[in-house]
Amino acid sequence: MFYWAFIFLIIGLVAGALGLTGVAGTATEIAWIAFWLGLVMGIFFFFVARRSPPHES
Template structure:
């Protein structure tokens, strides 16, 4: 998921440089949402793995 966030961020940067403001804004929003979802899932999996396996 982090890979997709980076891809959309690169698309947003390229679109902004070329002057496509609407596409850049949309791609930036998608990248931010994917990054937040990645962080939430990462934190949840980190704490679940620290609990250890259940018997």
């Protein structure tokens, strides 16, 4: 997710520099959503991975 957030951030910065404000705004919003989604997923999987596996008898 952080990879995609970075890609959309770069697209937004380039579009903003070229004066394409609509594309820049959309790309920046997608980057922001991807960043927070990646952060939430990372924290979630960090805690899920800390559980011990079930014991087999």
